[in-house]
Each structure stands twice: as C-alpha cells, then as structure tokens.
Amino acid sequence: MSKICLLAHAKANLTLDVLGRRPDGYHELESVMVPLSLADFLTLEKAPRISLSSEGPFAAGLPDPAADLASEAAALLKSWTGYAGGCAITMRKNIPLAAGLGGGSADAAAVLHGLNRLWDLKLERQELLNLAARLGSDVPFCLLDRPAVARGRGEILEMIPAAALDLVLVKPPVPKSTGAVYRKLNPDRMGNRPDNQAVVRALALGRPGALTAAIGNVLTPIMSGDHPEIGRAAQTLLDCGALAAGMTGAGPTVFAIAENRSKAKEIVALAGRRLEGCEIMEVQTLPSPRSLSG
Ligand code: C5P
16 A cells, blocks of 8 residues: 545534643643544655645645644654654645644544554554644544543543534634633633533434533633634524534634534525624534444
C-alpha cells in the first residue's frame, strides 16, 4: 500500500462541564462528545519526507504547514517508531478553523490512524491513544471517533450508546483562543452547568427533546460575554424552531438540535437569512455502532 484516503470527522461537545483546575494548568472536564458527519478529507502517500498541502473551503486560514497539528502527528509517530521514511499529506479542509469543531485534532487523529496502516507500524490502539493525548486534549476523542463521555483533560473516554441527531451549526466570525477562555474561568463560580447523566440517557433513547433542559457548557458565559454574536446566534436558532442551542468546546460555533432532518433544513433556510457573516450548515451526529446502542 502506498496511498491511503481517510475522513477526519469534526466533533461537537453537546455538554462541557469543568470539575476543577489541575496542578498542571489544565482543567478536569466532563464532556459529552459526538463525532459529526462534517469531515476533512485526507490523502496520505508514502514519500521520503513529511510534507503537507491543503485545499478546500477552509484551507486559506491554516498556519504554516510545518506547524500544523497534522504534520506534528506525523513527526511524532516517525520519531516514536523510528520509521525511516515520510509521507505527503493532502487535506481538503471542509471543517471551519478555530471553531470548537476539533478540525485540527481530527486531522491529527486521522494522520496517526492512517500512518499506522500506511507505514505498517502495527501500533496497538492504546499506544496510538497515548500519542494522541500528547498532541492535544481532543485528539484521543477524534481517534476514537464514537460518541463518548470525555473526562480528565479529555483523554479518558467512556463510549456511550447514542442515536444520531440532526444539528445545525452556526459559526460567527469571532476569533478565539482556547487557552484564554479557560484562563478566564472561575471554577468556583460557574453558570450553565449541564446535566450529563440526563444527556447520556436522552442520547441512548434517541430523544432529542429530552436534551433541551440538560445541555450546558460552562465556557459559554465567558465567550458570549466577550462576543454577543454567540448569544444572538443561539437565540436566532431557537426562534427558528430549534429544540435547543448550545456552544461546542471553547466556541465560537453554536449548534442547534433539530427535531429531524427536514426541520434542520428549515432552520438553515430561516436562520441563514438573519445571521449575516456566519457559516451555517446542517450536519448529523454519527451514532454509536449497533453493538453499543442495542
Ligand atoms: O490540549 P489543547 O492544546 O487542545 O489545549 C489548549 C488549551 O486549552 C490548553 O493550553 C489549556 O489552556 C486549555 N485546556 C484546559 N483544560 C483542558 C483542555 C484544554 O485548560 N482539559
């Protein structure tokens, strides 16, 4: 095999709770996470050195290729295993950047998974997950690519049974720095905490309506305090018929939960007219495999 093609799915944090600040500066999380149908498309080809090129709707804002997390993932795997060759990575970027949708983490996870096969490294799942955690807090989830509750820094993953959901994503044109958002959080005074157990139950039963009162993200008041566009996007989605609206990760993307796919399309059409300058799209969450959801 000299070439491999992969999808790198975006993620959404349906909930995000912080249980406290850790001595290493990170925060102890409890977050219900789901992979999305929205994905970057990656091609990996054997080559003498590691290189990266990108194209597609969101390629323009990417950092220097050598500094991209996908290149870092390839370099980490090469140094960890002592593999002599390299790879040419081509990415079609369909996931908005710096959005809270885990695009960079998804690409890095796909590179780890893909190169393990392309380079015939035969690394075990757990070894790949450990390398993923070194690259970033969301990379292990992206490698798992299944609905899960994430704990610890984000690397302790409990798979959960979950039906698919129809979502609408809105990304306002707002800059973000995940680190800066976490630094502003006061773990002793947090609003908007989720009921994670209720969310897990609602996902298992496939009842989107039961998510309305249960979702929450403790980072929302910080981001929407600095950027009122976020609250406006959430309110517009609710006004257009969403069952619930929340922010994913450290934002700024807002997701709306729709009753079904035709309702989601209707929300996109209605809200799209009112939310100028925002990226807006309809997506599905990827369900857990049958063996889990029963
Ligand atoms: O791990 P990652 O590089 O994605 O994290 C970006 C930043 O988000 C960290 O530098 C840290 O400030 C913050 N963070 C945190 N607690 C977590 C995950 C991320 O404080 N569990």
